[in-house]
Structure formats: structure tokens, C-alpha cells
Amino acid sequence: MTQTVAAQTVTERAGKPFEEVQPFNIDKFLAASKPLDLSGINLDDAGKHPLSLSEVKVLRYMQDTEFYTVHYMKALMETSALADNECRAFLVCWGYEECFHGRALARILESCGHEASKRSLDEFTRPRKLTEVLQDAGGRLLSMISSDFIAVHNTWGAINELTAVHAYTRLAELSANPVLAAVCRRIVKDERRHFAFYYQQAKRRLTNRLAQRMAAGAIKALWEPVGGSMAPREERDFVGAYLFDDADGHARLREIDATIGKLPAMGWFNMVSSDVIAGTERIRRAGVHVDRPVPCGA
Numbered sequence: 001m002t003q004t005v006a007a008q009t010v011t012e013r014a015g016k017p018f019e020e021v022q023p024f025n026i027d028k029f030l031a032a033s034k035p036l037d038l039s040g041i042n043l044d045d046a047g048k049h050p051l052s053l054s055e056v057k058v059l060r061y062m063q064d065t066e067f068y069t070v071h072y073m074k075a076l077m078e079t080s081a082l083a084d085n086e087c088r089a090f091l092v093c094w095g096y097e098e099c100f101h102g103r104a105l106a107r108i109l110e111s112c113g114h115e116a117s118k119r120s121l122d123e124f125t126r127p128r129k130l131t132e133v134l135q136d137a138g139g140r141l142l143s144m145i146s147s148d149f150i151a152v153h154n155t156w157g158a159i160n161e162l163t164a165v166h167a168y169t170r171l172a173e174l175s176a177n178p179v180l181a182a183v184c185r186r187i188v189k190d191e192r193r194h195f196a197f198y199y200q201q202a203k204r205r206l207t208n209r210l211a212q213r214m215a216a217g218a219i220k221a222l223w224e225p226v227g228g229s230m231a232p233r234e235e236r237d238f239v240g241a242y243l244f245d246d247a248d249g250h251a252r253l254r255e256i257d258a259t260i261g262k263l264p265a266m267g268w269f270n271m272v273s274s275d276v277i278a279g280t281e282r283i284r285r286a287g288v289h290v291d292r293p294v295p296c297g298a
């Protein structure tokens with residue numbers, strides 16, 4: 001498959017371009033917020049189908065990132081985001097919904113006879129890492145200096161939620177386990193709602209030079225894929241290689257960068273592609289085997 005065809009496929013599957021997402025309605029979001037919709041899905045049925053060992057590693061990482069949202073939510077609640085009515089309301093529902101994503105992934109792992117990850121649980125009992133403490137303190141300081149800090153937070157959030165949309169879509173496409181695939185597609189619906197909030201907020205707030213400079217500076221200096229501060233780099237690299245190391249995956253990475261690049265003054269953004277591709281190279285050089293199951297219906 002050529003890259004052009006792959007890119008078309010991604011666009012076709014994605015439907016409406018993300019930048020055309022309708023203006024976000026916070027009241028509608030709050031009213032629709034609920035635990036992950038698992039209607040018609042029996043998580044115990046996941047055990048009737050195997051998971052590849054690579055898939056188990058990816059699922060554990062993603063389970064951890066979902067539970068780890070609480071840390072991000074707590075850090076953001078200590079900034080000026082707390083005083084912003086829309087941001088505060090969103091953050092509460094966001095943390096709630098992400099928690100159910102993590103629980104569903106943990107249940108699937110257990111149904112398939114694998115231990116769910118305990119890392120995120122252990123992390124809550126440990127002191128925060130120095131880099132995380134510094135990042136959180138930097139966020140608080142920036143937010144005290146300028147109300148434009150929220151633009152940084154929203155741009156950052158848009159990158160991570162859009163990556164989550166594509167990551168879960170790929171996980172569903174690549175899996176031979178129909179229950180996992182169905183759950184991932186349900187999670188994608190929530191991740192799209194989260195993305196819509198962050199993207200529209202970022203679009204609205206990246207309107208002055210200071211906000212634009214703060215967002216570009218912070219993201220260039222500090223951004224890493226979600227879960228990066230929690231897990232060793234090899235694990236993050238592995239997840240990127242598993243999900244995106246083919247023509248369709250590369251097209252998705254470009255689409256993420258291009259969508260973020262349409263935000264005001266973010267045209268330079270290419271960090272998702274460059275980070276994942278560099279990580280995949282490291283996985284190759286280390287000789288780590290990445291196996292994918294034969295997808296359902298393939």
C-alpha cells in the first residue's frame with residue numbers, strides 16, 4: 001500500500017476533518033458524561049479469544065495511562081484552570097471517564113488470563129518523580145504569571161487526546177480479539193469528545209502572541225507522549241511501534257501533526273510523528289520483536 005492510499009484511507013475512516021469539529025458545548029458534554037458505554041458487550045467474553053504478548057504489553061501501558069489521568073487532573077486543578085468554569089467542569093468529567101477506560105482494559109486483560117498492570121496503582125503510593133514535580137510546579141508558576149497558561153494546557157491536551165483517538169482505533173483494527181476491538185471503538189467515542197473540548201479551547205485561546213509563544217515553548221521543551229513520565233522509554237517506544245509502524249500508522253501520525261498544525265501558530269508541529277518514528281527506530285535497533293495478531297475478519 002502506498003502512503004498516499006494509506007492517507008486517503010485514514011481520512012475516509014475519520015470522516016469529517018477534526019478541525020471541522022463543531023463548537024464545543026460544555027453543557028452537552030456534562031449531560032452526556034457517563035461511564036464507558038459497554039452496552040451489548042460482555043467483557044468476560046474477551047477470554048474466548050487470545051491476546052498476543054505484544055498486545056498485552058500495549059494494553060497494560062494504556063491501562064496505566066488511563067488511570068494516571070488523575071495525576072494530570074490534580075496538577076491542572078492546582079493551576080488557573082480551576083478558576084475557569086468550563087475547564088474545571090470538563091476536568092472532573094474527564095478524569096471520571098478515563099478511569100472507566102482503564103478499568104475496562106484491566107478487565108479484558110484479566111478475562112484473557114493476564115495480570116492487569118499494577119504500575120499506576122503503585123505510582124499513587126510513591127512520591128512523585130522529580131521531573132513531574134518540576135513540571136507541575138512550572139505549570140502552577142506559569143498560570144500565576146499569565147492567564148494564557150490555559151492555552152498551553154489545552155493545546156497539550158488536544159495532542160494527547162487526538163493521539164488516543166488514533167491509538168485506540170489502531171488497537172481495534174490490529175486485534176484478533178473482537179471484544180477488545182469493540183471496547184476500543186467505544187473508547188474512541190469518548191476520546192473524540194475529549195479531543196473536541198481541548199481542540200476548540202486551544203483554537204479559542206491561542207489568539208495572542210504570548211499564548212502562542214508559551215504554548216510553542218512549553219510543548220517544544222517538555223512535551224512527550226502521554227504516559228511518558230510514568231513508564232520507561234522502551235515501553236513507550238514499543239507501544240508506538242506496535243500501533244503505528246506501517247503505512248497506515250504513519251499516515252495517522254501525519255494526520256495528528258497536521259490537525260494540531262492547523263491551530264493558530266502551531267504550523268511547525270510535527271512532534272508526534274518524529275517521536276514515534278524515532279522510538280520505533282530504537283525498538284528496531286534493540287532487536288525487540290513486535291508481533292501483531294491476525295485482525296478479526298482479515
Ligand SMILES: [Fe+2]
Nearest residue numbers: 066098101164
Ligand atoms: Fe481514555
Ligand SMILES: [Fe+2]
Nearest residue numbers: 161164191194
Ligand atoms: Fe481521553
